[in-house]
Amino acid sequence: MLTASARLALSRPAFTPSTFCARRAVSAWAKVPAGPPDPILGVTEKFKADKSPKKINLGVGAYRDGNGKPYVLPTVLKAEEIVFNAKLDKEYLPITGLASFTKLAAELAYGKDSKPLVEDRLAITQSISGTGALRIGTAFLARFYPGAKAIYLPAPTWGNHIPIAKDSGLEVKQYKYFNKETVGLDFEGMKADIKAAPEGSIIMLHACAHNPTGIDPTEAQWKELSEIVKEKKHFPFFDMAYQGFASGDILKDAFAVRYFVEQGHQLLLSQSFAKNMGLYGERVGAVSFVCADKEEKARVDSQLKIIVRPLYSNPPVHGARLVSTILSSPELYDEWLVEVKGMADRIIAMRSKLYDTLVRLDTPGEWGHIKSQIGMFSYTGLKPEQVDALAEKAHVYLTRDGRISMAGLNDSNVEYFAESVSKAVKGTL
């Protein structure tokens, strides 16, 4: 028999909001640590907070025109007009995306006459730009790759490759790539590491315009790499974020991918339209798998859908419609090729200017690499302390690994930038 006091002690107290909050004194999130700012996107945040009129943002890889402004391609504006007038509905896309988009994206990357396309054995899905493609690709590998669940990334590589691979469940390993002394490719080291990797390893390769170094293997070097990858039965995973943007020529930039396919590799390709079509925020990309035959493609396709469904169900429609409109229209397609070349050419011109200016200012060190590097980025060789000083004293923003986005330079700021770099190197900032 319970006493009155025991009964009282056992009865549930009334729950008013104040009692609840008092009991819930410790938030579930009390122990969540503050994360570091993203090493790349965090630079733009700092830049935005800076009030100096001289400030320059060479952080994130988004193209800027000669006036330092974002550039929406004229073909994209035309495609917007076409899509707008078509007054299409907003129904869900299939899980693997807009079919006309993926078909054309594959043709752009592989070439219309590529055997896997002609033989209908390329499994492809639309993705949330390049990052989304990489996430799907690594998730698929983590689930289905018959070998070791580890991926070899070049040293250095795009920072986000690492958490993408890890969050997908892959272990991350490295192979030598950048030679600090020569500010060039450590080809011997690269070959040795790839050879040393256990048979059947997953090797990530930047198809062109390596990020962050801007250093690409030559065609002859790609051929050697193909042999080694073949010999070791490795799995090549290409990240192609800059087709057309690297040299100005979409065919040339796809050389490595197409060569490997011709050589019989069953590769995985991540493709982005963020830079080459300036579609950044629309998030358009694709991930594709070269399969043995049509039947295998169907199996792989079915599993891709199972991976995508609990990521985001189906991809965004708008950007895919723009790309499809451009790639499917012969006039727009040709105009686009000219625009891509225009962007690449302006960057190449900036490289030349920057080099000339640094030399003119008697900046200590070798700067030839600025001209020989390819694509949007240049690995300047600047040290973290110098990068910090550039931000603090000169209002010049770049990532701490010394990478600059060439696209952020133009005739109005390249002189000031070169002077600032010169001072930073000389220690006189």
Place this chain on the structure above:
Amino acid sequence: MSITNFWAGVPQGPPDPILGVTDAFKKDTAKNKVNLGVGAYRDEQGKPYVLESVLQAEDILHKKKLDKEYLPITGEIEFVRLSAELAYGKDSKPLTENRIAVAQSISGTGALRIATEFLAKYYPGPKSVYLPDPTWGNHIPLVEGTGMKVVRYRYFDKKTIGLDFAGMKEDLEKAEPGSIILLHACAQNPSGIDPTKEQWKEINEVIKSKKHLALFDMAYQGFASGDLIGDAFAPRYFVEQGHQIILCQSFAKNLGLYGERAGTFSMVCSSPEEKERVLSQVKRVIRPLYSSPPLHGAQLVATILGTPELFEQWLKEVKKMADRIISMREKLYNALVELKTPGEWGHIKSQIGMFSFTGMTADQVSDLAEYAHVYLTKDGRISMAGLNEGNIQYFAESMSKAVKGELKPKSSL
């Protein structure tokens, strides 16, 4: 000749139970085919419906000729701000106190993915998520894909075709303290059965007493009853009661923005400082998923929510969609009763939102597809939005026959 054979062992995966229905429907060449599979609104003519307010927003955006720069990782700022106001109410305490962490997401699914990834990494309690039985199928891989466990709580009572409230409360009581409980804010998918306000208040008490974490999936705000505020009762009540809820918000249905993938993920935190810490880690979840979210849908939503005339217009359009569905429910019920269809059908009228759990068996569903060219998901769920004056009689007749077992052609031996 390829050197290697990497994908030889990849098995054929089953078609998606919901999206696979549309695939089957597309392949069917019958003129009278009806698709009641996927939850996308259809107008009176059975056509996809782009809201007038959306068309006007498209117009406004088109004229602005904005650039296509990357959004911040957590999305378009105005979109995020206005979406949170819509969900929580402008005067919601945690909102005015700047302690709700909000991020744009790839519609509702993307928000749920951010939620499960974040919880798997940072939730200090048991890593299991309680899902109602039944629930939207995709909830399961969303949880399991991040390494957390799925546990079911009773929800649908097959006998009454209503809510098994006692069972639900019991299961939530039995759960380990501090468990993560997923709740459908309104218009439960697939059953269409929602707790009443009084029941929500009781659920809140149980969750409080067990110190559970309430994770709300709100995919149908405005779409359930036609009233945006009414439909947000449960999450708003929980917030008032002091729960630090997680909320997944979708604009796919209520703004008809399906393929544009507009949504938000939000978490009520205890302070602005905590909110900042939480956001810093939310960014680290998003960055390796897709870096930053898509522009277009967010710009459309921000335009509509931020322009008073468009907002008012939208309220009317949402009500119109909800009203049409409610009238279809009435019509279907009447037709089934008129056809003397065996069984109780009142639940079709009492259920809420886009879906109705008809109570049909998998075999009956199969027969409907094969013999009547009527497509729905195997669990007997129909999307009411797929019904209209043009097909409702045919559907009622087919369903009546299916229940009576009269769909299969008699074999002539």
